[in-house]
Amino acid sequence: MKQFILKTMLYAVAVLALTVNFAACKKDKPNEGNDGSFEHGGHKYLIVKEKKTWTNAAADAVNRGGYLAEIGSAAEQTAVYAAIVKNVSSTYTQAPDGGGVAYVWIGATDKDQEGSWFWNGANGSSTNLFWQTGAGAGNSAYSNWGAGEPDNFTDDEVSPNGQDYAAIGLEAWPKGNGSLGSAGQWNDISGSNLLYYVVEIEAE
Ligand SMILES: [Ca+2]
Numbered sequence: 642m643k644q645f646i647l648k649t650m651l652y653a654v655a656v657l658a659l660t661v662n663f664a665a666c667k668k669d670k671p672n673e674g675n676d677g678s679f680e681h682g683g684h685k686y687l688i689v690k691e692k693k694t695w696t697n698a699a700a701d702a703v704n705r706g707g708y709l710a711e712i713g714s715a716a717e718q719t720a721v722y723a724a725i726v727k728n729v730s731s732t733y734t735q736a737p738d739g740g741g742v743a744y745v746w747i748g749a750t751d752k753d754q755e756g757s758w759f760w761n762g763a764n765g766s767s768t769n770l771f772w773q774t775g776a777g778a779g780n781s782a783y784s785n786w787g788a789g790e791p792d793n794f795t796d797d798e799v800s801p802n803g804q805d806y807a808a809i810g811l812e813a814w815p816k817g818n819g820s821l822g823s824a825g826q827w828n829d830i831s832g833s834n835l836l837y838y839v840v841e842i843e844a845e
């Protein structure tokens with residue numbers, strides 16, 4: 642009996658030691674949280690794995706103290722996409738008007754004026770024009786559209802009002818073809834798609 646108690650105690654100590662060790666390991670990575678959070682350029686980002694329309698995702702981003710991610714450079718794009726790949730399955734959903742692949746919302750929209758793409762910045766205001774269809778990137782602003790995007794694809798069933806909201810593709814699209822975009826690039830799709838999203842939060 643004594644031996645049994647001793648063995649049990651040793652086991653308990655071992656489990657405790659492993660737990661403490663595990664917690665210490667996690668502390669070694671301050672920029673990679675369990676919830677898909679990370680830091681880049683002094684801003685914090687969240688990969689929120691809740692399926693929402695673009696408008697509801699944007700509102701939730703504001704509630705969390707930020708806005709849907711505004712990607713202004715290749716370095717920021719690389720950091721955001723790496724976190725998406727790490728946290729989100731490329732097959733978690735399919736956007737019917739996005740060539741049948743999965744996407745994650747970012748904060749760009751041309752909802753106010755067709756073809757004029759703004760970043761939906763702090764407090765949901767649309768102030769930063771970065772792309773005009775036909776003219777391209779204003780003042781050499783960064784963009785990462787797929788080869789055939791933004792195309793405002795209009796289809797009676799899946800996008801009757803055109804496409805006014807930007808998302809990062811998790812696979813090349815259309816599925817099995819890939820002629821319009823590669824994994825990591827942006828596509829304009831219908832805001833009614835229910836997708837995960839990236840929230841960007843500036844330091845206080
Ligand atoms: Ca549009």
Ligand SMILES: [Ca+2]
Nearest residue numbers: 792793794829
């Ligand atoms: Ca499109």
